[in-house]
Amino acid sequence: MAEISFPLPDLGEGLIEATVLDWLVSPGQQVERNQPIVELETSKSALELPSPQAGKVVRIHGAAGETINVGEPLIVFEVPDDTAGIVGTVPKDEAPKRRVRLSAVLDED
Amino acid sequence: MSEAATALSFAPGPVTMETEPVLHLSMQQALNRALDEILADHPKTVIFGEDCGRLGGVFRITDGLQAKHGEERVFDTPLAESAILGMSVGLAMAGFHPIPEVQFDGFAYPAINQIVCQIARMNYRSRGTLPMPITLRVPSFGGIRAPEHHGESLEALFAHVPGLKVVSPSTPHDAYHLLKYAATRPDPVIFMEPKSRYWQKGPVVVSTATPGQAMLDAGMDDGGSLTGARVAREGRHLTLVAWGAMVARCLQVAELAAEDGIDVEVVDLRWLKPIDAEALARSVGKTRRAVVVHEAPLTSGLGAEVAQLITQHCFQTLKAPVERVTGFDVPYPSGDLEDEYIPNIDRILFGIQRVLEYRRG
Incomplete structure (x- = not known):
């Protein structure tokens, strides 16, 4: 299994930090992509942050009321090794299929 | 190839094979482990590229290396391949051993000038006073259903350029040993990783010494079978x-x-x-x-x-x-x-x- 850390993203308008209002997920929980994971408040607005990916939550950073800077770790997911790549899909090792048969008279000289 | 080198046949030398453990690793894990050991063994090594640092690479090849070895040795670059390779030239001139990553094969095109006109011939141009010990990692070839520029095979392009060496592993074991070997060469090596094989596992005989060094210690020349098919x-x-x-x-x-x-x-x-x-x-x-x-x-x-x-x-x-x-x-x-x-x-x-x-x- 691989761990993927997700840092607090820039929430817009150049704000450099956000305060955790409430965590909507907890360590050990399996989350889906785009599922709301945390309520945050910036000096402009309060918002729900969607999960950037599917995975099991390993750690969350910042209790309710604490402030996190943009770029600091927010949440860490655990994912299977072969889904940890970010671009493309993982080829499946399938049983080889064939339509062509070989025929040859081999002279073993 | 000499008899002694042929006898080695597979990457690990007989010097260390008896005592080295066999692990079951994917190529991604094998490459990650190799880079970790290279960083630990060779203080002049630096690793950089797009998303190589904090993220650990889009294929997780540099996963955890920045946290372990620091931001000065494993770091992110702008989306500018000519700069990644140009910086490698300068670092090599200053005595470093850069291991840059071009995130995908097709992204190497913007850096061709730096690769062909600088990296490949600086040693020649300087009469051997400015070697380019650069290992350029390029996730290569197709097979992962990715968009344009993510599935190309550039080996003929690189192999045609005097001054470059080109290698591509096909197993986790070879990936581990060939990367450690390439990273300790005085010449630039284009290291083409088959990205569709990153996740299949296989046996890897790991060695704390780089095979090249182990073979030098054993009185053998430049890596023996690691240079062959x-x-x-x-x-x-x-x-x-x-x-x-x-x-x-x-x-x-x-x-x-x-x-x-x-x-x-x-x-x-x-x-x-x-x-x-x-x-x-x-x-x-x-x-x-x-x-x-x-x-x-x-x-x-x-x-x-x-x-x-x-x-x-x-x-x-x-x-x-x-x-x-x-x-x-x-x-x-x-x-x-x-x-x-x-x-x-x-x-x-x-x-x-x-x-x-x-x-x-």
Whole structure:
């Protein structure tokens, strides 16, 4: 299994930090992509942050009321090794299929 | 290749093999471990590229290395391949051993000037006073359903440039050892990682010493068998020559050919420059028939070079002209079409059949 850390993203308008209002997920929980994971408040607005990916939550950073800077770790997911790549899909090792048969008279000289 | 070097045959030297553990790793894990050990063993090594630092790379090859070795040795770069490779030139001039990453094969094009005009010839131009000990990691070849520029095979392009060495591993074990070996070379090495093979696991004999160093310690020259090809499967009737992700496919084909009574040998070329012509001659000298398989387009592909080397060394004994089974002379297609482009099992079997059927007029 691989761990993927997700840092607090820039929430817009150049704000450099956000305060955790409430965590909507907890360590050990399996989350889906785009599922709301945390309520945050910036000096402009309060918002729900969607999960950037599917995975099991390993750690969350910042209790309710604490402030996190943009770029600091927010949440860490655990994912299977072969889904940890970010671009493309993982080829499946399938049983080889064939339509062509070989025929040859081999002279073993 | 010397007798002593041949005796090593597989990457780890007999010096350390007895005591080294065998791990079951994916190529991604093997490469990550190799980079971790290179950073620990060689203080002048620096690793950088797009998303290599905090994220750990889009394929997780540099996962955890920045946290362990620090932001000065493993770091992110802007999206500017010419800058990544240009910076490598400067770092190498200043005594560092850069291991830059170009995130995908097709992203190397913007850096071709730095690779060809600076990295490949700085040592030559400076009469050996400015060597370029750079290992450029390039996740390469197709097979992962990715968009344009994410599935290309640039080995012929790189192999044509004097001053560059080119290598591509096909197993986790080779990936681990060839990367450690490449990273300690005084010359620039283009390290082409078969991205469709990142996640398949295999046995890896790990070694705390770099194999190159272990062999030097043992009084052997420059790495022995690590500079050569590998017989991935022995056979009597025909040799399939491949590298990177095509090695696994050729091994499947060999199993299917055996059902029809055809005993196929598979040679994993590993080094695409310089090519191990002796290994080709040994194999085809025995089997007398050869098919080269690669993903890159046919025309001026590396298959032509391999076919010529085989013809040169085995002309008298060859039973048929060397066949090539390759990609087509078109831009690499988008993911939905790549199964039609990459040599599949039937196309390789057809290539074998053409060679088997050939009769001298």
